[in-house]
Amino acid sequence: MSAVEVSHAVKRFGAVAALHDVSVDFADGEFFGLLGPSGSGKTTLLRAIAGFFELDAGDIRIGGVPVGDRPVHRREIGMVFQNYALFPHLTVRDNIGFGLAVRGRPRSEIDAEVKRMLALVQLSGLEARKPRQLSGGQQQRVALARALVTRPRVLLLDEPLGALDKRLRQEMQVELKQIQRRIGITTIFVTHDQEEALTLSDRIAILNEGRILQIGRPAEVYERPETAFAASFLGDANFLDGRVLDRGSVAVEGLGRIPVAGALPEAGATVRLAVRPEKFAIEPAGAGNANDANRIAGVVRGAIYSGTSITYRVELRAPAAGGEARTLTVFRQNLAAEPLAIGTAVELSWSSANTILLRS
Amino acid sequence: MKAAARRRLALGFLLGPAYGWLALTVLLPLAAMFYFSFLTVAPVGGRIAEPTLRHYAAFFDKGFYQTLTWRSLKLGFDVTVLCILLGFPAALALAKYVSGRWREALFLLVVLPFWSNALVRTFSWTTVLRDDGFLDRAIRVLWPDAEPLGLLFSYPAIVIGLVHAYLPYMILTCYISLQAIDDSLIEAARSLGASSLQLFLRVVVPLSLPGILGGVLLIFVPVIGSFMEPRILGGRTGIMLGTVIEDQFTAVFNWPLGAALSFIMLGIVLVIFALATPLLRRRLSGI
Numbered sequence: 066m067s068a069v070e071v072s073h074a075v076k077r078f079g080a081v082a083a084l085h086d087v088s089v090d091f092a093d094g095e096f097f098g099l100l101g102p103s104g105s106g107k108t109t110l111l112r113a114i115a116g117f118f119e120l121d122a123g124d125i126r127i128g129g130v131p132v133g134d135r136p137v138h139r140r141e142i143g144m145v146f147q148n149y150a151l152f153p154h155l156t157v158r159d160n161i162g163f164g165l166a167v168r169g170r171p172r173s174e175i176d177a178e179v180k181r182m183l184a185l186v187q188l189s190g191l192e193a194r195k196p197r198q199l200s201g202g203q204q205q206r207v208a209l210a211r212a213l214v215t216r217p218r219v220l221l222l223d224e225p226l227g228a229l230d231k232r233l234r235q236e237m238q239v240e241l242k243q244i245q246r247r248i249g250i251t252t253i254f255v256t257h258d259q260e261e262a263l264t265l266s267d268r269i270a271i272l273n274e275g276r277i278l279q280i281g282r283p284a285e286v287y288e289r290p291e292t293a294f295a296a297s298f299l300g301d302a303n304f305l306d307g308r309v310l311d312r313g314s315v316a317v318e319g320l321g322r323i324p325v326a327g328a329l330p331e332a333g334a335t336v337r338l339a340v341r342p343e344k345f346a347i348e349p350a351g352a353g354n355a356n357d358a359n360r361i362a363g364v365v366r367g368a369i370y371s372g373t374s375i376t377y378r379v380e381l382r383a384p385a386a387g388g389e390a391r392t393l394t395v396f397r398q399n400l401a402a403e404p405l406a407i408g409t410a411v412e413l414s415w416s417s418a419n420t421i422l423l424r425s
Numbered sequence: 426m427k428a429a430a431r432r433r434l435a436l437g438f439l440l441g442p443a444y445g446w447l448a449l450t451v452l453l454p455l456a457a458m459f460y461f462s463f464l465t466v467a468p469v470g471g472r473i474a475e476p477t478l479r480h481y482a483a484f485f486d487k488g489f490y491q492t493l494t495w496r497s498l499k500l501g502f503d504v505t506v507l508c509i510l511l512g513f514p515a516a517l518a519l520a521k522y523v524s525g526r527w528r529e530a531l532f533l534l535v536v537l538p539f540w541s542n543a544l545v546r547t548f549s550w551t552t553v554l555r556d557d558g559f560l561d562r563a564i565r566v567l568w569p570d571a572e573p574l575g576l577l578f579s580y581p582a583i584v585i586g587l588v589h590a591y592l593p594y595m596i597l598t599c600y601i602s603l604q605a606i607d608d609s610l611i612e613a614a615r616s617l618g619a620s621s622l623q624l625f626l627r628v629v630v631p632l633s634l635p636g637i638l639g640g641v642l643l644i645f646v647p648v649i650g651s652f653m654e655p656r657i658l659g660g661r662t663g664i665m666l667g668t669v670i671e672d673q674f675t676a677v678f679n680w681p682l683g684a685a686l687s688f689i690m691l692g693i694v695l696v697i698f699a700l701a702t703p704l705l706r707r708r709l710s711g712i
Contacts, residue, residue: 115612115616117612117615136615137612137615137616138615138616138617138618138619138620139618141618142616143616143617144612144613144616146609146612146613147609148607148609150607150609150610150612150613151613152610152613152614152628152632153632154631154632154634154708154709163614163617163619163627164617164618166627167614167617167618167619167620167623167627168618211613211617212616212617215617215618221616
């Protein structure tokens with residue numbers, strides 16, 4: 066059953082269309098990531114569900130009930146803001162208890178609920194602090210507790226971990242996911258951080274220019290991006306343009322016949338293929354043992370050392386159709402101590418299963 | 426060590442001129458007046474002055490001065506409360522709901538009283554408030570049989586004149602603190618289920634308290650010492666502590682009594698704020 070349904074949502078701000086006919090169902094209890102660059106409409110979609118503005122067209126249901134004519138404070142949502150938006154004049158206790166206090170719950174009940182939430186986010190004992198006396202991570206937890214205490218139907222997170230440093234962010238990702246699992250609340254979060262989206266989400270939607278390009282499980286969307294935008298926004302991608310030869314292969318200028326799985330258009334049509342940088346094996350020329358994988362020859366033109374991995378820029382021997390040089394990006398785990406030297410002749414190989422056919 | 430010395434020097438350059446000026450123009454004359462308040466007569470024109478406490482004693486002996494003090498405090502209270510009731514909503518609208526050119530135009534209207542001469546402004550109120558003045562005539566356009574309001578030379582006339590003079594302070598201080606409230610706090614309160622009224626009472630008002638208090642300080646103190654508006658608009662009902670003090674300097678020429686009354690007033694103001702401080706500090710911590 067869908068906890069939140071958005072159908073044919075349209076929103077314009079002046080001449081700019083922030084949402085173009087967006088439809089998406091959020092399943093009960095799932096952790097759903099909205100991923101896209103700034104201006105893609107991901108925040109607009111989240112804020113539309115929250116009810117901070119009315120849609121120009123389309124509708125939104127929460128728990129099966131249309132909420133289009135309900136103001137924010139009657140939608141029974143919980144929201145965590147990018148800067149946490151804790152009330153600076155209230156203590157941790159009163160911040161967390163705010164949602165219950167405005168519902169007129171008795172003091173004893175509020176105290177008990179606040180205590181329960183503090184235990185959940187592991188902040189017991191900090192009831193009397195003011196927000197400015199807390200670290201960034203603690204503020205984040207208070208914001209989460211405050212959003213959850215009213216037992217909302219859906220939890221909305223707007224770049225929830227964006228303000229934390231890297232290590233703390235990774236810790237909070239694990240914790241956020243654990244808390245979400247324990248409560249089982251439907252959670253929709255906005256992020257521009259692809260790694261965060263992959264780590265946290267049960268499903269991801271990739272947005273660009275007010276449209277949803279693709280929805281799927283993280284591995285699905287990463288391994289099988291449908292568009293060039295999705296391929297390059299979520300992870301990195303090398304693109305190869307070619308022409309369909311027959312039902313199972315594409316001819317790429319200078320590289321010959323590349324087998325492609327999946328439904329190809331009719332022979333002669335131009336298509337774009339993508340290969341992720343980590344799917345390549347890179348070896349000095351001649352060292353490779355022949356197998357049925359795709360092989361292409363190139364020269365190392367650049368290497369970026371980043372500890373756990375090395376990123377190579379490899380220029381292909383065969384130029385592109387127009388005669389210009391083609392370079393591919395290749396990741397290699399840092400197994401050998403010495404990276405390949407610039408100018409080394411190499412062979413790249415990859416399994417046909419990792420060739421992605423993109424929709425034009 | 427050298428850096429610390431340079432820092433101190435820079436601090437001296439930055440603070441020196443302003444505080445030197447204040448010391449010269451505020452503290453010195455005030456110190457002189459404080460000294461006078463303990464003398465029998467002002468020691469000017471070769472008169473012989475003896476030390477005395479009788480001017481301070483007069484305040485406590487004569488119920489007249491205490492009654493006037495109450496009147497002045499009540500005036501200060503009434504004017505300040507009216508300024509809050511009128512100024513806060515205006516500041517809220519300017520800070521959160523009006524923008525661009527409209528905001529500029531509305532601000533100009535707020536600041537206008539500052540740019541007009543205080544005496545002219547006050548006298549112009551007499552032509553509005555007097556019997557058969559502009560106000561009475563305007564009312565008679567709507568209700569031809571209306572009686573004259575008879576506002577001039579009454580307590581309400583004083584309040585009207587003072588609110589006009591001091592309202593801009595309240596609007597400006599409230600505007601500044603309301604504008605500093607992050608919109609996401611308002612959205613957060615909304616998302617947690619707060620109605621408009623709850624949002625206002627639980628978030629907006631507490632967070633703008635520093636601005637309201639700033640306005641209160643800027644209005645309450647000058648109003649309880651005011652003498653021009655009470656005299657011009659209040660007539661015989663306009664006797665306040667401020668007008669009595671003014672009389673001592675300009676009419677009766679009893680500077681020591683005038684000085685003693687001013688310092689008593691200053692003392693009362695300080696006591697009021699001292700009592701309010703602990704309460705306010707608790708409310709304001711964290712903002």
